Amino acid sequence: MEKKRVAIVGAGVSGLAACKHLLELGFRPVVFEADTVLGGVWARVPDFTALQTPRPMYQYSDFPWPDSVTEVFPDHRQVMAYLDAYARRFGVLDCVRFGHRVVGMDYCVYDAAGDGDGVAPPAWDWEEWGGNGEAFGSGDGEWRLTVADAEGSVETVILCIGRFSGVPNIPTFPPGKGPEVFDGQVIHSMDYSKMGTKKAKEMIKGKRVAVVGYLKSAIDIAAECAAVNGTDHPCTMVVRTKHWIIPDYIAWGVHISLLYLNRFAELLIHKPGEGFLLWLLAILLAPLRWLFSKFAESYYSIPMKKYGMVPEHSFFQALATCLVAIEPKGFYDRMEEGSIVLKKSKTFSFCKEGILVEGESSPIKCDINSAVGLTSTTVPLYRECIHPKIPQLAVLGYSESIANLYTSELRAKWLAHFMDGGFRLPNVAAMQKDILEWEKYMKRYAGRHFRRSCIGVLHIWYNDQLCRDMGCNPRRKKGFLAELFGIYGPGDYADLHPKKD
Numbered sequence: 001m002e003k004k005r006v007a008i009v010g011a012g013v014s015g016l017a018a019c020k021h022l023l024e025l026g027f028r029p030v031v032f033e034a035d036t037v038l039g040g041v042w043a044r045v046p047d048f049t050a051l052q053t054p055r056p057m058y059q060y061s062d063f064p065w066p067d068s069v070t071e072v073f074p075d076h077r078q079v080m081a082y083l084d085a086y087a088r089r090f091g092v093l094d095c096v097r098f099g100h101r102v103v104g105m106d107y108c109v110y111d112a113a114g115d116g117d118g119v120a121p122p123a124w125d126w127e128e129w130g131g132n133g134e135a136f137g138s139g140d141g142e143w144r145l146t147v148a149d150a151e152g153s154v155e156t157v158i159l160c161i162g163r164f165s166g167v168p169n170i171p172t173f174p175p176g177k178g179p180e181v182f183d184g185q186v187i188h189s190m191d192y193s194k195m196g197t198k199k200a201k202e203m204i205k206g207k208r209v210a211v212v213g214y215l216k217s218a219i220d221i222a223a224e225c226a227a228v229n230g231t232d233h234p235c236t237m238v239v240r241t242k243h244w245i246i247p248d249y250i251a252w253g254v255h256i257s258l259l260y261l262n263r264f265a266e267l268l269i270h271k272p273g274e275g276f277l278l279w280l281l282a283i284l285l286a287p288l289r290w291l292f293s294k295f296a297e298s299y300y301s302i303p304m305k306k307y308g309m310v311p312e313h314s315f316f317q318a319l320a321t322c323l324v325a326i327e328p329k330g331f332y333d334r335m336e337e338g339s340i341v342l343k344k345s346k347t348f349s350f351c352k353e354g355i356l357v358e359g360e361s362s363p364i365k366c367d368i369n370s371a372v373g374l375t376s377t378t379v380p381l382y383r384e385c386i387h388p389k390i391p392q393l394a395v396l397g398y399s400e401s402i403a404n405l406y407t408s409e410l411r412a413k414w415l416a417h418f419m420d421g422g423f424r425l426p427n428v429a430a431m432q433k434d435i436l437e438w439e440k441y442m443k444r445y446a447g448r449h450f451r452r453s454c455i456g457v458l459h460i461w462y463n464d465q466l467c468r469d470m471g472c473n474p475r476r477k478k479g480f481l482a483e484l485f486g487i488y489g490p491g492d493y494a495d496l497h498p499k500k501d
């Protein structure tokens, strides 16, 4: 079978995995990376940023961390070194074109006249634009990419552009209440991270900084400000939604993964496409799910109570929506000493001197405001990877989990195997039905916190589907008890050998 030309956009965790798995199957992928380095988000983060996922869960299945890294949560430099080593080991680095931003993509079908010119599909022919009405199309078209100032064509594109790089998500404000009226500087967390540690520290030194937001990037930036300015110029955090910001995944001496990352834990949850027995079990075992969540909450809420920061949503909901964050070292101590000050407010607006929050008549005076916006969209992707109606295009890394590298890797393997002709996709209607069932599951457990696709608490069930598609046994452990209660992680899929249909 002739191997198609494939372009991968992005050289983060997902793009590297996609490239490695395609190379293994004999494809010749090209990775376009806008940045000058690989690593995606890890290349540009505040100094305090470390992994939030324990190391064994954030590794490629066939590439363990080196023995020299012993930390449970390696810092961003260690993550970068690990990714760099992976890219070198599997020949991925040679495929990456750094400094190449993809700025446009057009899908063209081959010209029947055979004069070499592709033609864009007619706009009204949406159902058929892939050539045959099937998902991923007939393979007869090509994507024309505009890369910075050059152009080129490929058969397939894999988008690995991440959720946290690219265009910052800035909220809109009524006239006279936005950043334009503020005398200081407003900077999005993405731009802050891109500045690099040295410049960022210089910028915030001796300044009054307010950080809007209360998740990973926000707390890392606040921790950095607190370290630089101490109590002389406390960093103010404007918190709209309280989140589970926790020190690690051990509560009362019990590793949380025992409660959430095994097959037994998934029996407590309704699943997309479940049969009667699983449905019944999920109903009968629901009280246990509640109990597990309360157990974790009773421990993690201890430091939060003091600051009135116990979230309104359950710990389980936070995991189901991928909205748990690990605190940068000493985060709550910084609050205690007063170098981080929290202001709870559902809304905020700008004024000349700073920002206005609910319940306070005078503004929070600041020189710099760092806004951290979260995107709130989902994209209908089959197996969280392929849009049923867009031909020759796949997306990796858009849907999340609590261990994204692990998720992206298996998905990349699945995708490469599919592109190699290993299995066929179902028809468009069946894919759409499956997507809706997954969305229903996510909304059911996320409630009003539903923001984006996250397979956090159904990772094994999701992986089972990928394994079955690839003709592999989804049961990766030896013995009934190990299968039921054993923690599933990347290592379980190290020797996965997909079969061809």
Ligand SMILES: Cc1cc2nc3c(=O)[nH]c(=O)nc-3n(C[C@H](O)[C@H](O)[C@H](O)COP(=O)(O)OP(=O)(O)OC[C@H]3O[C@@H](n4cnc5c(N)ncnc54)[C@H](O)[C@@H]3O)c2cc1C
Binding pocket: 009, 010, 011, 012, 013, 014, 015, 032, 033, 034, 035, 038, 039, 040, 041, 042, 045, 049, 050, 051, 052, 053, 058, 100, 101, 102, 103, 160, 161, 162, 163, 164, 165, 166, 216, 217, 396, 397, 398, 401, 402, 403, 404, 405, 408
């Ligand atoms: C501060 C922070 C901490 C995190 N911690 C964890 C954690 O502990 N555990 C976890 O599981 N997840 C964590 N995440 C989530 C993280 O995003 C994923 O783990 C993972 O790194 C995402 O990899 P990716 O390759 O999918 O996307 P990214 O890392 O975002 O990479 C996307 C790449 O695409 C490139 N790109 C984008 N657009 C274009 C274009 N048009 N042309 C060319 N190139 C383009 C970008 O430059 C970038 O290099 C964290 C995220 C952040 C921001």
